[in-house]
Amino acid sequence: MDTRMLWIQLVAVMVKEVRQTVRDKRVMFLLLVMPLVQLIVFSYAVNFEVDDVPTVVVDRDDSAASRRYVAGLLADGTLTEVARAGDEGEAERMVEADVAKAAIIIPRGLSRDLARGRPAQLQVVMDGTDPTRAGVAAGAVSRYFGEVALDLALERLRIRDAALGTTTRVPGVRMEPRIAYNPRLITAVYMVPGIAAMLVLMITTIVTAMGLAREREMGTLEQVLVTPIRPAVLMVGKLAPYVVVGLLDVALAVTVGAWVFEMPIRGDLTFLFGATALYLMSTLGIGLFISTASTSQQQAFMGGFLFILPAVLLSGNMTPIHSMPDWLQPVTWLNPLRWYIEIVRGNLLRGAGAADLWPQLVILAVMGMGILVVASMRFRKRVV
Amino acid sequence: MNPPATAPDHAIVVEDLSRHYGPFRAVDRVSFHVERGEIFGWLGANGAGKSTTIRMLCGLLQPTSGDATVAGHRISRDPEGVKRSIGYMSQKFSLYLDLTVEANMEFFGGAYGIPRRPLRHRMEEIVGLTGLAEYRGATTGQLPGGIRQRLALGCAMLHRPEILFLDEPTAGVDPVSRRDFWRLIRRLAGEGTTVFVTTHYMDEAEYCARIGLMVDGHLVALDDPAGLKRVHVPGRVLDVRGEGLVAALPTAREVPGVMAAEPFGAGVHVRFDTGTCDDARVLGALREGGARVAGAEPVEATLEDVFLAVVARGKEWE
Numbered sequence: 177m178d179t180r181m182l183w184i185q186l187v188a189v190m191v192k193e194v195r196q197t198v199r200d201k202r203v204m205f206l207l208l209v210m211p212l213v214q215l216i217v218f219s220y221a222v223n224f225e226v227d228d229v230p231t232v233v234v235d236r237d238d239s240a241a242s243r244r245y246v247a248g249l250l251a252d253g254t255l256t257e258v259a260r261a262g263d264e265g266e267a268e269r270m271v272e273a274d275v276a277k278a279a280i281i282i283p284r285g286l287s288r289d290l291a292r293g294r295p296a297q298l299q300v301v302m303d304g305t306d307p308t309r310a311g312v313a314a315g316a317v318s319r320y321f322g323e324v325a326l327d328l329a330l331e332r333l334r335i336r337d338a339a340l341g342t343t344t345r346v347p348g349v350r351m352e353p354r355i356a357y358n359p360r361l362i363t364a365v366y367m368v369p370g371i372a373a374m375l376v377l378m379i380t381t382i383v384t385a386m387g388l389a390r391e392r393e394m395g396t397l398e399q400v401l402v403t404p405i406r407p408a409v410l411m412v413g414k415l416a417p418y419v420v421v422g423l424l425d426v427a428l429a430v431t432v433g434a435w436v437f438e439m440p441i442r443g444d445l446t447f448l449f450g451a452t453a454l455y456l457m458s459t460l461g462i463g464l465f466i467s468t469a470s471t472s473q474q475q476a477f478m479g480g481f482l483f484i485l486p487a488v489l490l491s492g493n494m495t496p497i498h499s500m501p502d503w504l505q506p507v508t509w510l511n512p513l514r515w516y517i518e519i520v521r522g523n524l525l526r527g528a529g530a531a532d533l534w535p536q537l538v539i540l541a542v543m544g545m546g547i548l549v550v551a552s553m554r555f556r557k558r559v560v
Numbered sequence: 561m562n563p564p565a566t567a568p569d570h571a572i573v574v575e576d577l578s579r580h581y582g583p584f585r586a587v588d589r590v591s592f593h594v595e596r597g598e599i600f601g602w603l604g605a606n607g608a609g610k611s612t613t614i615r616m617l618c619g620l621l622q623p624t625s626g627d628a629t630v631a632g633h634r635i636s637r638d639p640e641g642v643k644r645s646i647g648y649m650s651q652k653f654s655l656y657l658d659l660t661v662e663a664n665m666e667f668f669g670g671a672y673g674i675p676r677r678p679l680r681h682r683m684e685e686i687v688g689l690t691g692l693a694e695y696r697g698a699t700t701g702q703l704p705g706g707i708r709q710r711l712a713l714g715c716a717m718l719h720r721p722e723i724l725f726l727d728e729p730t731a732g733v734d735p736v737s738r739r740d741f742w743r744l745i746r747r748l749a750g751e752g753t754t755v756f757v758t759t760h761y762m763d764e765a766e767y768c769a770r771i772g773l774m775v776d777g778h779l780v781a782l783d784d785p786a787g788l789k790r791v792h793v794p795g796r797v798l799d800v801r802g803e804g805l806v807a808a809l810p811t812a813r814e815v816p817g818v819m820a821a822e823p824f825g826a827g828v829h830v831r832f833d834t835g836t837c838d839d840a841r842v843l844g845a846l847r848e849g850g851a852r853v854a855g856a857e858p859v860e861a862t863l864e865d866v867f868l869a870v871v872a873r874g875k876e877w878e
């Protein structure tokens with residue numbers, strides 16, 4: 177068969193796919209609205225920053241000093257005072273009733289004990305149902321009072337030195353963290369690359385998986401098979417439009433990330449789109465594979481989710497890979513999502529290019545080729 | 561390409577064609593030929609192997625043994641060549657229901673590799689031939705069955721196939737649309753297109769120049785409609801009306817010379833050999849069996865009679 181005929185057939189399949197997609201309101205929704213909604217919802221909702229922990233304060237000392245401490249503790253915004261309680265019991269009941277997530281109890285005589293240089297006790301009650309919040313809040317309290325204790329100690333030394341006419345040098349370590357790439361530690365900046373990768377996976381995999389299943393369900397596949405179209409032409413024609421869709425979704429995510437969430441774009445976007453093309457080989461290949469194993473659109477849809485859910489959970493986007501159990505970590509090596517997220521994040525946030533990210537690129541390319549070859553072999557067998 | 565093994569006037573030549581699924585022989589050593597420009601009917605009960613035969617002849621399914629030459633292409637060696645030369649329309653309207661009439665034609669035209677300009681020209685012809693002009697922009701799924709079926713035929717003809725395979729093309733279509741459809745089919749055959757058609761409607765089978773009848777994977781009868789009737793339903797057929805007729809059929813079957821007595825429509829059909837039996841004896845036997853005969857008249861045997869006779873005999877062989 178001459179190439180002109182192949183080309184006519186390929187164009188016919190692509191035009192038909194695009195027309196069907198454009199006319200299907202559900203798929204158009206999936207392609208256009210869902211990415212925006214997910215991008216916004218995920219970026220705002222998945223927030224690892226802890227602040228505004230509702231706190232009940234019990235100040236039994238009720239001195240100028242204790243009031244200063246409470247004000248200082250609340251100053252950085254991690255804890256927010258929502259109520260005052262008369263005693264410890266009342267404060268605990270308020271935590272139990274979920275009025276507050278934390279209680280700070282300053283005992284009677286705190287300022288007196290501190291003034292006399294006696295050890296003082298301070299009690300913090302935390303609601304541990306959300307370990308991250310509890311941990312961060314407890315950390316904030318201990319850090320603050322650690323600084324208070326240090327200041328008190330230095331003050332006493334200064335007074336003693338002045339009285340004795342000596343100079344005591346106190347060796348002190350103060351940490352001054354300087355955070356590179358995302359200095360304000362905005363979660364969205366970290367999340368957007370991951371969400372972009374997830375979106376591409378969800379959309380291209382599910383739409384491809386359902387595409388062929390729909391043809392089989394409607395009986396159109398048989399009509400196509402009595403034409404002289406070759407399976408390879410049919411396959412390429414069906415996948416090509418979704419390569420464009422995948423690239424557009426990445427462009428959309430990067431644009432929204434940059435405009436709405438002030439995500440930096442430090443890398444070369446041409447490199448990013450090239451890497452996306454490699455990633456799409458995997459996502460489209462998996463979609464194609466699922467479609468060869470499904471007889472109905474519903475099956476294909478379920479099959480798509482069966483893959484997507486673990487892929488998202490094992491991508492390192494929601495949970496860091498190094499905090500997964502040892503036996504589970506190697507499983508993430510087989511996850512194209514993991515490697516692509518590393519590329520997007522490295523490229524956008526750090527400006528990394530092929531020199532840094534070549535291992536990920538090679539893995540994606542090899543994985544994509546493998547999946548596509550297996551899927552197209554199955555496709556040929558199922559189709560002929 | 562090898563020289564076609566067919567005589568020039570044979571559009572399809574089938575030689576010992578078989579398709580087995582494990583021990584099940586869906587099609588078992590079937591041989592026949594179809595002439596160019598002929599409307600060839602392919603009948604059989606559900607599961608008799610009709611669709612399997614068509615799928616093999618269309619290059620969708622490879623035979624287990626035997627072979628066939630379709631439009632000069634061997635189905636075993638050149639299924640692509642077969643696909644280029646045939647049009648196929650199946651019982652289900654396998655068009656894209658979510659696309660417009662025009663988009664469907666553009667897709668299938670492209671699938672056959674027809675370049676843009678000739679395709680536009682051919683689409684005009686097809687739209688005129690099938691009377692689809694007013695539906696061009698309509699979504700296919702919203703059209704009534706008869707119009708969709710014309711579109712399916714139109715899509716199958718875009719590439720000017722030598723042979724059209726129609727697998728129950730009129731299933732579920734109203735009688736007026738069926739008549740219009742067959743008018744179109746006969747016109748195409750008149751212009752030289754070979755038509756290979758399966759149907760469940762025996763009145764449609766009467767339009768066929770020749771008919772092959774399949775029972776349990778075997779080709780058991782092949783002739784023109786008149787010949788089939790002569791061979792398989794010989795004798796005189798009497799259409800009897802009245803009451804209690806069905807209950808009296810066993811009595812009628814006892815009469816010497818009676819070859820068949822079956823319910824038909826509101827009455828019964830009794831077929832007998834005119835040499836050994838006559839109308840009076842048949843009606844007498846029915847009355848004897850308790851029936852009240854209101855009227856009787858001789859009728860032509862139909863293809864339905866042929867079908868029932870052949871299928872019944874096929875079952876006796878088992």
